[in-house]
Amino acid sequence: MIRRIATFALSATAAVLLMAMMGLTVADVVGRYLFNSPVPGAFEATEIMLALAIFAGLPLVTARGEHIQVRLLLDQLPGAAVWLLERLADTLVFLLLTGTAWLLYRRGEDLAAFGDSTILLGIPLAPVAFALSALTGLAALVAAVRAIRRLKGLT
Amino acid sequence: MGIEPWLPGLVALLALILLGLPIAFAMGLVGTVGLVVLVGPRGALSIASNTLFDTGLSYTLSVVPLFILMGNFVTRAGLSDKLYAACYAWLGARRGGLAMATAVACGGFSAVCGSSLATAATMGKVALPSMRRYGTSDSLAAGVIAAGGTLGILIPPSVILVIYGVTTGQNIGALFIAGIIPGVLGILGYMAAVRVTCALNPAAGPRGPSTTLREKLAATRGVLGVLALFLLVIGGIYAGIFTATEAAGVGAFGAFVIALVSGKLTLRTLGEALAETAATTTMMFSVLAGALVFAHFINLAGLPAALTGFADRVDWPPFAILALILAFYLVLGMVLESLSMVLLTVPIFAPLVAGLGYDLIWFGIVVVVMTEISLITPPVGLNVFVLKTVLPDVPLGSIFKGVVPFILADIVRVGLLLAIPGLALWLPSLMG
Numbered sequence: 255m256i257r258r259i260a261t262f263a264l265s266a267t268a269a270v271l272l273m274a275m276m277g278l279t280v281a282d283v284v285g286r287y288l289f290n291s292p293v294p295g296a297f298e299a300t301e302i303m304l305a306l307a308i309f310a311g312l313p314l315v316t317a318r319g320e321h322i323q324v325r326l327l328l329d330q331l332p333g334a335a336v337w338l339l340e341r342l343a344d345t346l347v348f349l350l351l352t353g354t355a356w357l358l359y360r361r362g363e364d365l366a367a368f369g370d371s372t373i374l375l376g377i378p379l380a381p382v383a384f385a386l387s388a389l390t391g392l393a394a395l396v397a398a399v400r401a402i403r404r405l406k407g408l409t
Numbered sequence: 410m411g412i413e414p415w416l417p418g419l420v421a422l423l424a425l426i427l428l429g430l431p432i433a434f435a436m437g438l439v440g441t442v443g444l445v446v447l448v449g450p451r452g453a454l455s456i457a458s459n460t461l462f463d464t465g466l467s468y469t470l471s472v473v474p475l476f477i478l479m480g481n482f483v484t485r486a487g488l489s490d491k492l493y494a495a496c497y498a499w500l501g502a503r504r505g506g507l508a509m510a511t512a513v514a515c516g517g518f519s520a521v522c523g524s525s526l527a528t529a530a531t532m533g534k535v536a537l538p539s540m541r542r543y544g545t546s547d548s549l550a551a552g553v554i555a556a557g558g559t560l561g562i563l564i565p566p567s568v569i570l571v572i573y574g575v576t577t578g579q580n581i582g583a584l585f586i587a588g589i590i591p592g593v594l595g596i597l598g599y600m601a602a603v604r605v606t607c608a609l610n611p612a613a614g615p616r617g618p619s620t621t622l623r624e625k626l627a628a629t630r631g632v633l634g635v636l637a638l639f640l641l642v643i644g645g646i647y648a649g650i651f652t653a654t655e656a657a658g659v660g661a662f663g664a665f666v667i668a669l670v671s672g673k674l675t676l677r678t679l680g681e682a683l684a685e686t687a688a689t690t691t692m693m694f695s696v697l698a699g700a701l702v703f704a705h706f707i708n709l710a711g712l713p714a715a716l717t718g719f720a721d722r723v724d725w726p727p728f729a730i731l732a733l734i735l736a737f738y739l740v741l742g743m744v745l746e747s748l749s750m751v752l753l754t755v756p757i758f759a760p761l762v763a764g765l766g767y768d769l770i771w772f773g774i775v776v777v778v779m780t781e782i783s784l785i786t787p788p789v790g791l792n793v794f795v796l797k798t799v800l801p802d803v804p805l806g807s808i809f810k811g812v813v814p815f816i817l818a819d820i821v822r823v824g825l826l827l828a829i830p831g832l833a834l835w836l837p838s839l840m841g
Contacts (some may be wrong), residue, residue, distance in 0.1 A: 256554045264648070264686045265680070265683075266571060268683070268684070268687035269684060269687065270679060271682065272475075272683050272686055272687060274480065275471060275475065275622060275658070276475060276658050276661045276665070277662070278658075279471075279654065279655055279657070279658025279659065280658050280659055280662045281661075282655070282656065282658075283651065283655045283659055287648065287650075297468050298469050299468060300468055300654075301466040301467065301468050301471070302470075304465065304466065304467070304468075304471045304474065305443055305462075305466045307474065307687060307690065308465055308474075308670070308690055308691050308694045309465065309691075310687065311687040311688055311690060311691030312689070312691055312695070313690055314684075314688060314691070315691045315692055315695070320435065320688060320692060321431035321432075321433055321434070321692065321695060322431060322432050322692055322696055322746060322748070322749065323429060323430075323432065324426050324427060324429070324432065324433045324696075324744065324745065324746070325626065326427065326744060326783075326788060327427040327428065327429070331596055333649075336429075337539075339428050339429050340429060342430075343428070343429050343430045346429060346430055346438065347430075347434055350437060350438060354437075354461060357454060357457060357458040357461060358458065358461060358462065359456075360458060361458045361459075361461075361462050365648035373711065382466070383462060386461075386462070386465060388590030389718065396448045
């Protein structure tokens, strides 16, 4: 249940951000050529929406195990070895996502300390970094759940 | 001089990838560990965190999801069926005509879609049923779709060319324009491959029923939407009206409108198109971020410099070194998928190639054509596996067999590009 609501919320967020990026770019181009006035700060808004859209997709891609992987060798190995390697890979994915979330959190703290914001729109960057960190943290959680389920042979 | 740190780095990376760690994570892990060794934990973590944050917040890279979105809208608008119908109307009644029509339709679809896998999957669903109905052999049918699909990353827009442009600092618009003529050569080469196959084995590609002029014209009208979209996006870049990013936004919007008008866009399919775009984007950016961290490490560890030094020392003609690099791509392409291959190799080779005096726009096109070949060569020809899912009853071996004439056509194309760099560089030189 939680899983379905979260999946829907994240997909919807990414979807809205993508449509907004598209609309904003078009508005910017049309504004510049037809009305001689591009949308101020479209550039900055696009950057932030892109980052949020990518990281919103991270828990989804992680949950479905869709990260690009080479199975060439795995398909040749005996089952027990594959089992062991897959558990190791699951663990590493979890640890690396956790590390990434921590890095982005640290980045957020630095940005907050300096009070960095975008030049034209003045959007503060620290909350963006914290949001990316939270989404990555969620992906790490998803990776942990998936690793445990796979360990128990549930998925 | 001890052992250079990039060597264990590369070995560890290949080992982790082969042992099944997702590529993005393998590159990020080895890159970060390597940086810790080279510059200490503080510097390493700061490079890693900057890379992650800056890759996400990159205006140039917003072109990636927007072009993916454009392709997804176009697919859902059913343009692939219309494209195939139009190509069939003109070519279908010739010997091997259905297969030739497929090659051209794949090229047409590539002009609004930046991904090879999507092109192969989409055209597979459209063209296979009709090729089978009229008795085209399974191996020719599968071969032409797998090969035609590879055009997706060469004929603009192309996601791989965007990534190449970002990694090497080349103009993405110029790269797109440079891909046009080699892409058209690709279509012609694949048509020739079909003709040769049918000449050797006339049963492989029987003729389809012929069509009247009126039917031809009616079918052609169906592709005006695709044509208009391509002219808007690529023409806009060519004429200097749009940057690549703006073109992507406008193109996605145009495709959205076409999908709306086609009446096939419901809230459900809209949601699917967007969700699919988001997932593909995240997958690609994960690999990109990992690769950029790894590239930092490789650069600091001095691999590009070592290669340039090696090239100086051996004093071979530049052409010989280039041939060596291309051979390396052929081998690596058998193991890695296309995005990872480009991301892993380009930061290493681009400085060397530029140092030899080659143009990096031209090299980008050559790399993409080599990547196209890797998409259809065993054992990891991804396009072949995509087709296998569309065509479960055809053995993998016969698909790979069907692909052989197309690989030969590709090799001729690489040869032409090497001999006549103008094939890639002439159009960009005229850009506004």
